[in-house]
Amino acid sequence: MIDIDLHMHSTCSDGLLEPEDLVNAAGRAGLGVIALCDHDSIAGVARAMAAGRARGVEVLTGVELSVAWQNWRDVHLLGYGIDLASPELLRCLATFAERRANRNREIVAAVNRRLDHEGRQPLDPDDVTALAGGVMGRPHIARALMARAYVASMEEAFDRYLVPCDVPKTYWPMEEAIAAIRRAGGAAVLAHPTSISTDFTVLERLVGGLAAIGLDGVEVYNSMASEAEAAFLQGLTRRHRLVTTAGSDFHGIDPGDTMGKGRGGIRFSGALLPPLYARIAERQEPL
The missing domain is CATH 3.20.20.140 (Metal-dependent hydrolases)
Known part of the structure; x- marks a missing residue:
């Protein structure tokens, strides 16, 4: 089997x-x-x-x-x-992908405000989007933080930046x-x-x-x-x-x-x- x-x-x-x-x-x-x-x-x-x-x-x-x-x-x-x-499914996914993208752009903006407070250079949202290659998610933002050597691991990225800078999701009924x-x-x-x-x-x-x-x-x-x-x-x-x-x-x-x-x-x-x-x-x- x-x-x-x-x-x-x-x-x-x-x-x-x-x-x-x-x-x-x-x-x-x-x-x-x-x-x-x-x-x-x-x-x-x-x-x-x-x-x-x-x-x-x-x-x-x-x-x-x-x-x-x-x-x-x-x-x-x-x-x-x-x-x-499926046209219906594609339409629904496109709508939620845009909402997801907007949420993640807001998270990047919040992370950048924290980085600015720390005296660090901000992340470029376009670089994070390119890193995703599809639908941007918080792990892609974490990877961008790691690439800048701002954090040493995914866990540290979430603890220091992504959890405090989170933005509420939009959900399907x-x-x-x-x-x-x-x-x-x-x-x-x-x-x-x-x-x-x-x-x-x-x-x-x-x-x-x-x-x-x-x-x-x-x-x-x-x-x-x-x-x-x-x-x-x-x-x-x-x-x-x-x-x-x-x-x-x-x-x-x-x-x-x-x-x-x-x-x-x-x-x-x-x-x-x-x-x-x-x-x-x-x-x-x-x-």
Whole structure:
């Protein structure tokens, strides 16, 4: 059985590796199927798919959206099997990419005010944008700070500049995000639920409520959930007839980032794929 990783990031959002390099690294790690799920961007997916064909790694189309539902903010929703040419999805992503870019320009301006107070030369926003190569994220600003030798590590960049200079995000409404993914022929999956809450009662209400408005699955196996939490989440998916997925949320930035593995070193099995593929196929059947 092949190993998989259905939650990975590239330089097209806030990952360290170019899409092609990410695919090649996945191949070297022995992964047979991956999904590139950049934040609010599908800019790297076609590149990753082309690299995958050359490398013998299947790349599933994907995206990760930052959404809000009820009192929760910054809930992450994965879209798998989406049509990269979907006009509606492209319009939505373009809108949110612009909002994301505006936010990051505001963060750069705030960082520069702090640098000026310290007597240091400011960052050039165009240089940070060029460094991103796609959708600028805070890790790109951190890398620009490291390039200037203002900080020695990503962690220091966040602690000294990016956390104090943060600007609130704009979120998709959950109902709209799920509907957009489904209309683009994809399956909507809740990412790393224990990042939202580790309270089982809260997770029961969250997953149940989202299942009622069209959620397709839950990322049960990930880099955050403990064995007990994953077992609970698996039970939720069964009760609500949702698919189970697995992903590391690999960015390649933190030393502990390991593609193809979850918390405790558990490897992600390709046995999870058939139900997900079946759900995507249902979306793509002609009306």
